[in-house]
Amino acid sequence: MKIFKKELSPEQIVKLARVDRFTAQQLIDGIVDDFFELHGDRQNNDDCAIIGGLGYLAGRPVTVIAIDKGITFQEKVQKHNGSPLPSGYRKAQRLMQQAAKFNRPIITLINTPGAYPGKEAEELGQGQAIAESILQSMSLTVPIIAIIYGEGGSGGALALATADQVWMFEHSTYSVLSPEGFAAILWKDASRSDEAAQLLGLTPAELLNKGIIEKIVPEHKKVERLFEWLKQALVTELAQLMEQSSQELVENRRERFCKF
Amino acid sequence: MKIFNKEHTLPQRDSKSINEQIPDGMWIACPICHQSIYRNELGTLKVCPECKYGFRLKARNRLALLTTNFTEINKDIMVEKTDFPGYADKLQRAKTTTQLNESVLTGIAIIDEQKVALGIMDSYFIMGSLGAKTGAKIAKLFDIATEQHLPVILFTASGGARMQEGINSLMQMAKVSAAIARHSEAGLLYISVLTDPTTGGVMASFAMQADIIVAEPHALIGFAGRRVIEQTLHEKLPADFQRAELLQTSGFLDAIIQRPELPTKLALLVRLNEVK
Numbered sequence: 001m002k003i004f005k006k007e008l009s010p011e012q013i014v015k016l017a018r019v020d021r022f023t024a025q026q027l028i029d030g031i032v033d034d035f036f037e038l039h040g041d042r043q044n045n046d047d048c049a050i051i052g053g054l055g056y057l058a059g060r061p062v063t064v065i066a067i068d069k070g071i072t073f074q075e076k077v078q079k080h081n082g083s084p085l086p087s088g089y090r091k092a093q094r095l096m097q098q099a100a101k102f103n104r105p106i107i108t109l110i111n112t113p114g115a116y117p118g119k120e121a122e123e124l125g126q127g128q129a130i131a132e133s134i135l136q137s138m139s140l141t142v143p144i145i146a147i148i149y150g151e152g153g154s155g156g157a158l159a160l161a162t163a164d165q166v167w168m169f170e171h172s173t174y175s176v177l178s179p180e181g182f183a184a185i186l187w188k189d190a191s192r193s194d195e196a197a198q199l200l201g202l203t204p205a206e207l208l209n210k211g212i213i214e215k216i217v218p219e220h221k222k223v224e225r226l227f228e229w230l231k232q233a234l235v236t237e238l239a240q241l242m243e244q245s246s247q248e249l250v251e252n253r254r255e256r257f258c259k260f
Numbered sequence: 261m262k263i264f265n266k267e268h269t270l271p272q273r274d275s276k277s278i279n280e281q282i283p284d285g286m287w288i289a290c291p292i293c294h295q296s297i298y299r300n301e302l303g304t305l306k307v308c309p310e311c312k313y314g315f316r317l318k319a320r321n322r323l324a325l326l327t328t329n330f331t332e333i334n335k336d337i338m339v340e341k342t343d344f345p346g347y348a349d350k351l352q353r354a355k356t357t358t359q360l361n362e363s364v365l366t367g368i369a370i371i372d373e374q375k376v377a378l379g380i381m382d383s384y385f386i387m388g389s390l391g392a393k394t395g396a397k398i399a400k401l402f403d404i405a406t407e408q409h410l411p412v413i414l415f416t417a418s419g420g421a422r423m424q425e426g427i428n429s430l431m432q433m434a435k436v437s438a439a440i441a442r443h444s445e446a447g448l449l450y451i452s453v454l455t456d457p458t459t460g461g462v463m464a465s466f467a468m469q470a471d472i473i474v475a476e477p478h479a480l481i482g483f484a485g486r487r488v489i490e491q492t493l494h495e496k497l498p499a500d501f502q503r504a505e506l507l508q509t510s511g512f513l514d515a516i517i518q519r520p521e522l523p524t525k526l527a528l529l530v531r532l533n534e535v536k
Binding site: 118122139177199 | 344345392395399421423424425426427428429430431432433434435437438439440441442445460461463464465466467468469481482483484485488489492493497501502506510511512
């Protein structure tokens with residue numbers, strides 16, 4: 001497409017999407033004012049891979065739920081490099097229900113290779129937590145806009161991307177599985193990931209074409225410009241979504257996914 | 261010696277290869293308890309007499325065990341996109357083996373006098389993977405059930421997303437969830453029956469979204485694959501990991517039902533949940 005300075009190949013975009021260009025906190029601070037973080041799933045844990053809380057988007061209170069990979073080694077270990085635990089998804093569910101109660105729109109920021117594949121995560125119901133997030137999002141009476149700002153990996157990303165609109169940063173990916181996993185399953189050879197990246201159709205441009213996403217967020221060297229663009233787009237789109245009745249919102253969201 | 265380095269648990273064998281051996285060998289080994297079973301002893305139910313593990317069934321064979329009163333619906337629901345290299349051939353082979361048009365068989369059935377919308381997934385159809393047509397058939401089943409005020413019973417058997425269909429496969433998790441949400445809002449009952457294996461995206465969506473979730477004994481149920489977890493943690497997992505019994509202990513299953521009892525128990529659950 002013309003608007004981009006240079007056409008990048010899918011495998012180049014995969015590499016860029018994995019570079020830690022933004023932290024979730026940086027994005028949150030760029031979009032909302034007076035952010036107040038809310039912790040915990042009210043059951044037994046607070047997964048720090050998911051940052052959730054409240055803030056003002058141009059004067060309107062919103063709920064923000066963001067997956068964060070962390071920057072330092074210690075953060076990466078704690079956050080499993082942005083792979084949420086079941087408790088992370090349950091925290092997200094709690095905050096979504098709360099947003100619905102107070103009629104606040106929800107913005108999710110996604111950057112994850114996938115839900116955490118660990119023994120305990122399985123025993124605590126990783127699959128059930130994702131299933132419940134998707135099901136609850138299908139009945140939420142407030143607008144949700146999901147923004148993928150790095151990797152959008154598999155069910156772990158979908159759990160927060162069952163939204164009215166899904167946007168992607170210019171250098172981000174969204175796929176059913178990582179190119180490595182895809183190559184390992186199909187050809188039993190994880191090293192053919194570049195080939196897999198081309199076949200997967202995981203770039204923003206391809207996904208926009210297929211109608212999987214609604215918008216591509218253009219990236220700038222100056223992050224302030226990116227934040228300004230994003231903020232403006234969110235204000236405009238949320239205002240339009242807020243005009244719909246809660247019943248219309250739910251119906252349209254379900255319809256959005258029925259076409260695939 | 262090598263034997264002493266192993267864990268105290270029984271080694272895992274690939275249940276798929278053993279299942280595929282059923283038609284030929286006189287004796288087969290149960291993948292769970294490793295007991296040798298004389299083939300005739302398995303019967304049409306294909307249940308291990310020792311540990312009650314239910315061997316993997318084709319959807320049409322399972323249907324025969326549940327009911328004789330079945331009307332298949334939405335035979336040809338959409339056109340497939342088969343542009344992925346080698347995918348068209350794979351689909352054709354799966355269709356011939358299973359006598360199905362997709363990895364799920366859907367219809368209206370009467371099980372033990374109870375009229376239900378019934379779906380049965382088939383692990384012999386590209387590992388029961390979730391393609392766009394699979395999703396469309398299941399969503400349609402829920403929509404018809406909502407219109408006709410019927411409960412839904414869905415037997416899941418799947419390795420997860422259908423890789424060849426890419427992101428569209430992922431979207432099916434959301435599509436089916438939307439249909440389930442509508443069905444649920446109409447006050448109708450949904451029972452999922454998790455059979456061996458129910459994993460990946462199917463487990464992380466409609467398998468776990470039912471009002472009542474039951475499973476067959478020793479069924480493999482999990483989100484992430486065993487090998488992926490072992491690679492992440494660099495340690496061997498116990499043999500009963502991700503098996504139905506463990507899931508019930510940790511609170512994710514309502515009940516484990518042995519295969520011969522499924523028709524009567526499912527019908528009972530339907531009757532108990534009737535809204536007067």
